[in-house]
Amino acid sequence: MRIRRVSDWTKAIGMRVEVRRAGEQVQSGLVDNAMPDSSVVWLAPEGVQRRTLYEAVHGFEVWVEQRTNDLDAGN
Numbered sequence: 001m002r003i004r005r006v007s008d009w010t011k012a013i014g015m016r017v018e019v020r021r022a023g024e025q026v027q028s029g030l031v032d033n034a035m036p037d038s039s040v041v042w043l044a045p046e047g048v049q050r051r052t053l054y055e056a057v058h059g060f061e062v063w064v065e066q067r068t069n070d071l072d073a074g075n
Contacts, residue, residue: 019062021059026054029044
């Protein structure tokens with residue numbers, strides 16, 4: 001499976017993603033919402049997990065499985 005970084009987090013709303021920091025996967029889940037400027041993303045709760053917020057300023061990145069060309073890939 002090929003994955004790629006998404007620079008516009010709003011395009012990942014409703015998609016299953018990996019949240020990474022420093023190249024390591026921190027969490028995976030469904031994007032519940034994102035700020036228009038991609039500064040914050042929320043993952044929906046799954047099982048016993050709570051809704052989780054991740055901030056770009058702290059080095060978090062959103063990665064998705066590469067299946068369509070409609071997502072803006074980051075560098």
